[in-house]
Amino acid sequence: KAGVTQTPRYLIKTRGQQVTLSCSPISGHRSVSWYQQTPGQGLQFLFEYFSETQRNKGNFPGRFSGRQFSNSRSEMNVSTLELGDSALYLCASSPTGTVYYGYTFGSGTRLTVV
Amino acid sequence: TQLLEQSPQFLSIQEGENLTVYCNSSSVFSSLQWYRQEPGEGPVLLVTVVTGGEVKKLKRLTFQFGDARKDSSLHITAAQPGDTGLYLCAGAGGGSNYKLTFGKGTLLTVNP
Numbered sequence: 001k002a003g004v005t006q007t008p009r010y011l012i013k014t015r016g017q018q019v020t021l022s023c024s025p026i027s028g029h030r031s032v033s034w035y036q037q038t039p040g041q042g043l044q045f046l047f048e049y050f051s052e053t054q055r056n057k058g059n060f061p062g063r064f065s066g067r068q069f070s071n072s073r074s075e076m077n078v079s080t081l082e083l084g085d086s087a088l089y090l091c092a093s094s095p096t097g098t099v100y101y102g103y104t105f106g107s108g109t110r111l112t113v114v
Numbered sequence: 115t116q117l118l119e120q121s122p123q124f125l126s127i128q129e130g131e132n133l134t135v136y137c138n139s140s141s142v143f144s145s146l147q148w149y150r151q152e153p154g155e156g157p158v159l160l161v162t163v164v165t166g167g168e169v170k171k172l173k174r175l176t177f178q179f180g181d182a183r184k185d186s187s188l189h190i191t192a193a194q195p196g197d198t199g200l201y202l203c204a205g206a207g208g209g210s211n212y213k214l215t216f217g218k219g220t221l222l223t224v225n226p
Contacts, residue, residue, distance in 0.1 A: 042218035105156030
């Protein structure tokens with residue numbers, strides 16, 4: 001079965017712009033989570049959605065937002081981009097909504113802000 | 115705030131050697147997971163351990179969860195170049211079952 005699909009794979013944006021990243025989870029998975037990965041901080045939790053509801057949010061500024069659609073696909077948006085937003089953004093899905101048994105991650109979107 | 119400390123941060127060894135990676139915390143986790151990530155890709159789940167003292171084996175990889183469920187180790191026997199990658203431990207629990215706390219990873223290079 002198809003894995004977690006993230007688009008686009010690579011993105012270059014200018015400071016001050018906004019960006020939208022997309023994630024399609026494994027079929028039947030209703031929970032989608034987003035993480036930011038940087039060399040200095042590692043993987044940091046952004047937010048988690050289950051059945052279109054945000055259940056948990058990490059410690060990121062309000063410029064970072066997300067949503068989930070009725071087909072479980074999810075998008076995250078970053079407004080007013082800063083250089084420090086350059087990172088690999090990873091989406092992960094799970095069937096039950098808890099992380100007790102682990103996630104399946106997508107390949108990520110590499111965002112570069114110049 | 116829960117933290118997971120991984121050590122060592124970098125490890126470069128020759129093919130055939132054994133190695134151990136450690137993951138430590140002052141917090142108790144309901145489960146602990148190990149992932150491996152290759153350049154340009156997302157992490158791939160290797161194993162989940164849930165019971166204190168649990169040991170799981172995956173071919174040449176042995177995973178152990180500490181008795182107090184605060185620490186874990188990954189041991190690789192007779193490492194191969196294909197084992198090269200970033201190894202991440204991640205803990206679940208601590209009031210939220212909806213997010214993982216990740217260590218910063220151990221970058222393993224196995225030289226032929």
